Amino acid sequence: MKKRTVYSTLEQKYQRIQKELMAGTLALVGVFLIGTAWYSLVERWSWQDAAYMTVITLATVGYGETHPLGNRGRLFTIALILMGVITIGYIVNRFTEAVIEGYFQENLRLRQRRLFMNSLSGHYIICGFSRTGRQIAKEFQAEGVLFVIIEKDLDSMQQAQQEGYTFYQGDATLDETLLRVGIERAICIVAALPSDAENLYTVLSAKTLNPSIRAIARASTEEAVQKLERGGADVVISPYITGGKRMAAAALRPQVMDFVEGVLTGADRQVYMEQLVLDPAVCPVVGLTLQKACLRAQTGALVLAIQRADGSVIGGPTGDTLLLPGDLLICMGTAEQLRSLNQIIEPINTKSRRRSQRK
Incomplete structure (x- = not known):
């Protein structure tokens, strides 16, 4: 099993901005310490005067020198001003980007979503938001079932967000992703990924993390059905096989099929x-x-x-x-x-x- 940590694209972007803001702040603190140490150790000023001189230099407020400086001291002060301007400009640039892109608001939403994920219990997990996953989500919503969607494609996630579903962007085959959506507290997982191999990995991971969970998997071939069943899936459904059977039943017994279809699915039953x-x-x-x-x-x-x-x-x-x-x-x-x-x-x-x- 892969062990690397997987974050959603939004989380990665906001963590990058957060790291850049933190790096800029640490750089500014470093410049302040360098300036204070220079004026104190080289110019032989008191620590209070050295700190004051560093602050007014970095702030470029235009105050005069705390004590007279020689050529060496003035050259260092020029370098200190340049370092301060560059560092503060970097911080302002990162902060402006964070405000424009809605970092603070979105970061709050991510925190709320993370808290919601941690509070999930007795829920269903849908892995994959393709055509099959969308239909499953519609049926779950019609039944009032508590569920969360896992999908790594950004476009699919945006569509899930537009439809008001709870989602997490990540790789469903990884243990870390399943743990983030509360696999140990879920009662059922539906592996509806387009690849049979991915569905098999997902079922294996889910059963390892929560042996009592009910696992339902999608399969494209009869061979994949057998492998998924051996991998621990409780129910394996092939859209092609099941679709063919239902089409045959609709042709042979249309009224019965219409009745069964109306009983099993739909919000207006x-x-x-x-x-x-x-x-x-x-x-x-x-x-x-x-x-x-x-x-x-x-x-x-x-x-x-x-x-x-x-x-x-x-x-x-x-x-x-x-x-x-x-x-x-x-x-x-x-x-x-x-x-x-x-x-x-x-x-x-x-x-x-x-x-x-x-x-």
């Missing part, structure tokens, strides 16, 4: 699909059958399938299907129906979410 996990510590329906749990009667939401803890799936469960600890329920309904179902299955988590929203 009326019917949603959701997945809920049965936690025996908080869920009161664990151990009951679907008929006794009365989930449909209480909420109106429909349980389409149940995935057991061992990975087996029960499609179209009947009323006699037993609800076991760790089951994952795939449900469909309106937003209000799914909200009511969530209050039954996860009552403690729902109350805590309400308290956090009120805060």
